[in-house]
Amino acid sequence: MHVVVTGGAGFIGANTVRALLSRPDITSIAIVDDLSTGDKENIAGLDVAFYEGSVLDTDLLDRAFRGADAVVHLAALPSVPRSLSDPVASHHANATGTLQVLQAARRAGDLYVVAASSSSVYGANRALPKQEAMRTSPLSPYGVSKLATEAYLTAYRHSFGLDVLALRFFNVYGPMQPAGHAYAAVVPAFITAALEGRPLQVQGDGDQSRDFTFVDSVAQVLSEAVARRIAYPDPVNLAFGARTTLKELIGELESVLGFPLSVTHTEPRPGDVRDSQADSTLLRTLFPTVAPVALREGLERTVRWFREVSCHDGPDAPSTTL
Numbered sequence: 001m002h003v004v005v006t007g008g009a010g011f012i013g014a015n016t017v018r019a020l021l022s023r024p025d026i027t028s029i030a031i032v033d034d035l036s037t038g039d040k041e042n043i044a045g046l047d048v049a050f051y052e053g054s055v056l057d058t059d060l061l062d063r064a065f066r067g068a069d070a071v072v073h074l075a076a077l078p079s080v081p082r083s084l085s086d087p088v089a090s091h092h093a094n095a096t097g098t099l100q101v102l103q104a105a106r107r108a109g110d111l112y113v114v115a116a117s118s119s120s121v122y123g124a125n126r127a128l129p130k131q132e133a134m135r136t137s138p139l140s141p142y143g144v145s146k147l148a149t150e151a152y153l154t155a156y157r158h159s160f161g162l163d164v165l166a167l168r169f170f171n172v173y174g175p176m177q178p179a180g181h182a183y184a185a186v187v188p189a190f191i192t193a194a195l196e197g198r199p200l201q202v203q204g205d206g207d208q209s210r211d212f213t214f215v216d217s218v219a220q221v222l223s224e225a226v227a228r229r230i231a232y233p234d235p236v237n238l239a240f241g242a243r244t245t246l247k248e249l250i251g252e253l254e255s256v257l258g259f260p261l262s263v264t265h266t267e268p269r270p271g272d273v274r275d276s277q278a279d280s281t282l283l284r285t286l287f288p289t290v291a292p293v294a295l296r297e298g299l300e301r302t303v304r305w306f307r308e309v310s311c312h313d314g315p316d317a318p319s320t321t322l
């Protein structure tokens, strides 16, 4: 089976490519990535074909999709704050990019497409846990672009009979997630701050909660989906129903690191949702063999990776202010 991974040089993409390569039923992989947020280092040494360029480039997509059986579509400009700075760029990459990927999948012979949507589509809807049938109400341009992503997949199934699966990722974390830039996600931002002895910056009071998902579980679901060509008419949550506040996350991180962390609080971020937790019933029905990785173990593995790449040994740690 030949699989194309768009965004394969990114955090989730590079982990997914490794999961796919470990399967005997996947014989070859092509990656399409414009390296706008990804890094070629993430896929260094892997046996893959690399097509550098945008999913908005239809000729590039046609070349990359030739002979493929399936597409894992992860290419996107992630992050809510990035979409507030440049909504049009997020729309082009995420919404128009998905449309171009679906068009190319049809041209290449109705390839199976599994794609990343996001829990941000639930937005202002405060009910918990999030069930797929709940009303969507994105609060940011990013959330809108992901709603468009999943809606295009649904429409291509109904209009053209394409086998598709849109997965709503929640907060994914793990090795290779970038830190050290303005749009860094909370787990890598906290870990790098902790390892460098800087205070952790919490936006808001720290009682906001998230359903943190270790990247291996996401990669496992994506590779299972491809291998078994799992299609579904509506979007499916990809998280396991845990709900962790940022304060609890910091406590777990302190326990993993073995030293106390100092915290500063800033204003809550516009466009951010307060709480997030998935109802995972549908996911567990479609993927009965995929098991979640506990937060403790996921954080241990993530911290180990950050220590290895940065050679940080840890604390000159300031005392906790939480």
Ligand code: NAD
Binding pocket: 006, 007, 008, 009, 010, 011, 012, 013, 032, 033, 034, 035, 036, 037, 038, 039, 053, 054, 055, 056, 073, 074, 075, 076, 077, 078, 079, 093, 097, 116, 117, 118, 119, 168, 169, 170, 171, 172, 173, 185
């Ligand atoms: P990432 O930034 O590490 O990966 C995205 C990849 O897409 C990068 O390699 C980037 O270079 C590439 N890319 C961006 N625009 C492109 C374009 N126009 N053409 C080709 N490649 C392009 O982010 P990630 O966290 O790995 O996210 C992967 C997917 O998962 C994205 O679709 C994101 O929206 C979605 N998602 C992630 C999370 C999370 O918690 N990380 C949560 C919800 C949804």
